[in-house]
């Protein structure tokens with residue numbers, strides 16, 4: 001695979017869970033590329049392999065096969081904490097449940113600045129940046145010393161987003177980043193995410209089962225079906241003239257649900 005300046009280049013990714021008759025091919029021969037600053041949405045029904053794909057890219061999940069380059073650097077097949085750390089300045093993740101990225105026993109400022117400290121920054125510089133980020137995500141300075149359970153779901157997700165972007169990674173994988181939030185809060189969080197992503201010109205893999213949200217956020221969209229990427233194109237083209245039968249079905253279900 002040649003390095004074309006893409007933030008992410010993936011060829012033939014494959015991930016299998018279980019053995020024998022219980023074997024489940026979660027991600028099956030998936031190719032993907034993401035350009036600097038581009039937002040690629042991933043849609044598909046439950047169990048189609050969206051999260052597994054995102055976890056392979058962030059290094060939280062091993063894969064059996066496939067080449068994966070992040071900013072031209074090959075990522076190993078096996079997930080490990082060393083591999084995760086090696087790429088932490090390049091790729092970060094925003095989880096559905098912000099409790100997954102925030103340690104319940106650590107203060108908000110400690111959790112927020114952890115990625116900076118892992119990169120070797122001094123505590124003083126990291127805390128300074130952390131406080132500036134709290135301001136940027138519209139949290140008061142009092143939030144610095146609070147614990148995750150003392151914040152609302154929306155505030156926690158703001159911190160989860162800031163924690164992912166604080167190291168200025170080239171790529172952020174968002175897995176159902178707003179699905180756990182009230183509809184009224186979702187729009188604010190999406191606006192914040194888009195604003196930070198555009199200001200930092202960060203590429204994003206935006207995984208969601210919500211087709212309207214993906215259309216709003218993405219430049220291109222990949223449609224997953226039974227572990228396969230069945231369509232991958234400009235978001236308007238996919239939504240207005242879907243080529244694959246499964247995409248047409250998914251879109252018509254979405255239309256019915258929104259009537």
Ligand SMILES: Nc1ncnc2c1ncn2[C@@H]1O[C@H](COP(=O)(O)OP(=O)(O)OP(=O)(O)O)[C@@H](O)[C@H]1O
Pocket residue numbers: 017018024025026044045046047048049050051052053209
């Ligand atoms: N750790 C695991 N162990 C065993 N099977 C798994 C594991 N993670 C995922 N799977 C299986 O892999 C398939 C893909 O799951 P995945 O979570 O990637 O789908 P998804 O499209 O993200 O679904 P959802 O929208 O419900 O989160 C599913 O059949 C799932 O049951």
